[in-house]
Amino acid sequence: MYHADPADEGEPSSGFFYFYSFPIIIVSVLLFSCQPGRQKVKAVQPVIAKDSSKPAVKKSQVVAKEKPKKKKKKIYLTFDDGPNKGTKNVLDIVQQEDIPVTFFIVGEHVFASIGQTQVWDSLKMSKNIELCNHSYTHALHNKFEKFYEQPDTVVKDMQKTKEKLLPGNDIVRTPGRNSWRIDSLHFTDIKKSKTAIDSLQQAGFVVFGWDLEWHYDHKTLALKNTADELLNQIDSLFNHDKTKTKDNMVILAHDQVYQKSSDSSQLRDLIQKLKKKDDYELALASSYPGIVKERIDSLKVVSTQ
């Protein structure tokens, strides 16, 4: 009689092996066939076979199927009449938001106080900022009709700011007048000023007007429209092709409006919303269509000094 010694470590007899191993093999086979890993491989295999039956797609074909990049509409944010009490706020916001902005400077304002001279120095040191000419006296201190009756006075007033502050810069904005002289783009809002503005172009200046103004109350200096209202106006002007140059829009704002936090927060709101719009791109005045490259080069020297 066979006696299985539990302490025996030798080879088991064939009878012992058959008796104990058979159920283990059965269980093992069952377990093996039920392993989730195996099932996964079986499930993946037909997918691989299906994919491999498709013709290989070349990288170049993928690129060809991509939509061509849509050309963005350009928006030129411009601020007039600085340096003044609102300029530093505007500069801080546009630098924090990291956007290009053009300031049209009144020469006399640079020397009106130590604080304003310091703001002028900050403007010159700032990157992505362009400084252009908005005359020296702002039309003899807002005496617009008298100013534009004298073309020589208008040219001399612009030349004074150019010589004292902006030697490489020919881009000007006429005080109180929305007029344009860029290559073949000619426009004069008040016809009495036409001769004076023509004389600016003859003297070598580029006259840069605007398509849309962010209006304010001249007594309280408060904005008349919210950022959202201005955004709607921007969308509408583009959609109806109401800008001087298609897909390019110049926006006029005034520094002094943004000295109060309620108005400066609207400016930040507008900028942040414009940055989120995929169709739009912010740009400097010198990149406007028709402004010649020589002027862009000279402006870069001025704005990064």
Ligand SMILES: [Zn+2]
């Ligand atoms: Zn002005």
